[in-house]
Amino acid sequence: GSFSQSSIDNVFVDFPPCIxxxxxxxxxxxxxxxxxxxxxxxxxxxxxxxxxxxxxxxEAVYMKxxxxxxxxxxTWEKHNKHYIYSIRHIYGLEGSKLETCxxxxxxxxxxKLAVNEEGGCPFAHDDDHNLKKIxxxxxxxxxxxxxxxxxxxxxxxxxxxxxxxxxxxxKRYKYRVPDDEINFQNPAEFYLLxxxxxxx
Ligand code: SF4
Numbered sequence: 001g002s003f004s005q006s007s008i009d010n011v012f013v014d015f016p017p018c019i020x021x022x023x024x025x026x027x028x029x030x031x032x033x034x035x036x037x038x039x040x041x042x043x044x045x046x047x048x049x050x051x052x053x054x055x056x057x058x059e060a061v062y063m064k065x066x067x068x069x070x071x072x073x074x075t076w077e078k079h080n081k082h083y084i085y086s087i088r089h090i091y092g093l094e095g096s097k098l099e100t101c102x103x104x105x106x107x108x109x110x111x112k113l114a115v116n117e118e119g120g121c122p123f124a125h126d127d128d129h130n131l132k133k134i135x136x137x138x139x140x141x142x143x144x145x146x147x148x149x150x151x152x153x154x155x156x157x158x159x160x161x162x163x164x165x166x167x168x169x170x171k172r173y174k175y176r177v178p179d180d181e182i183n184f185q186n187p188a189e190f191y192l193l194x195x196x197x198x199x200x
Contacts, residue, residue: 029070046188123157
């Protein structure tokens with residue numbers, strides 16, 4: 001698909017806020033905690049990254065020194081076998097040989113996060129203050145849109161994310177997606193729906 005031609009650094013702006021946040025943490029720290037790294041890898045597989053693309057992505061990041069806030073100090077040199085195994089496992093090439101697929105939004109919303117644990121759904125897990133911080137990074141200079149999104153998520157996390165989807169499509173692609181076409185059940189579907197509308 002169109003994904004393999006563009007690197008992750010060109011498309012992350014169209015990731016849903018849950019994954020976008022993990023991407024930002026990874027950019028800052030060059031590391032992710034275990035569960036977050038796992039969830040991000042499964043997402044990358046489900047939006048169409050091949051095993052080889054995925055391995056070179058993680059190698060490039062984990063060859064860098066961990067940032068000062070990083071909670072993990074593993075290096076690619078020392079731990080690459082572990083990482084390669086766990087990524088191959090996600091693609092169904094190791095162990096049980098079952099491919100792992102991304103969790104649904106409803107399952108992600110129900111996750112119980114430990115204090116300061118990265119992950120989950122920002123529309124379900126973050127208070128208004130933290131959610132605004134995440135949204136400001138994703139939608140800089142769009143305070144009105146952010147107010148609408150904050151208002152919509154009071155109805156449900158899904159409504160908040162749909163409002164975000166709408167605002168992102170309008171901002172980046174000048175496309176007003178009809179409400180009844182904003183339909184996704186998991187973070188990968190969110191991204192693939194953006195891709196579908198943005199190439200119209
Ligand atoms: Fe991610 Fe789904 Fe939450 Fe949107 S509603 S941020 S896609 S978990």
